[in-house]
Amino acid sequence: MLGALLAVGGPLSSCNSVDSAVKEISYPLRHEDIIRQQARDKNLDPALIAAVIYAESGFISGRTSVAGAEGLMQITPETARDIARRSGGTAFTLEDLATPQINISYGSYLLRELLDRYDGDVAAALAAYNAGPGNADKWGGSQLKADEIPFPETRAYVEKVLTAQAEYRARYNKELGPAP
DSSP, X not given: OHHHHHHTTOTTTTSSSHHHHHHHHHSOOOOHHHHHHHHHHHTOOHHHHHHHHHHHHTTOTTOBOTTOOXXXXXXXXXXXXXXXXXXXXXXXXXXXXXXXXXXHHHHHHHHHHHHHHTTTOHHHHHHHHHHOHHHHHHXXXXXXXXXXXXXXXXXHXXXXXXXXXXXXXXXXXXXXXXXX
């Protein structure tokens, strides 16, 4: 099937090789310029931002969760309003969450805030991103161990993002740029 897509000018025909096609299918990457900019602006690993986008939306902009979270980094309107207010940004509109630049900016802002709250502990910040800071605090905050997270969905989310972060770093180091 993959060979057929490459041979007949299908969606993968622009890939240089089967390896790059497999890389793109298993760990897609879009909006590298925005990810690099937000990583620089907020002192984040661009591979972490890409991994959160991968876990939250699979790089599909129009996704909406059952909880009403929107866009690439699955930000709720309430969280977006709060971030817009605290960051000194422009007045928030719901349409902002569909804009990759704004959605990635808000998601990166939240990641930076959570990493600061949990003393740089990525697992704790990811648990808070997924299940809320109140839950992450109850589970030990910056002392949290990913394999001891009591919510199976959050434990799987943290593991998925950490695995994806390593994959994005290994596969897309040139495109994403260095970690801080």
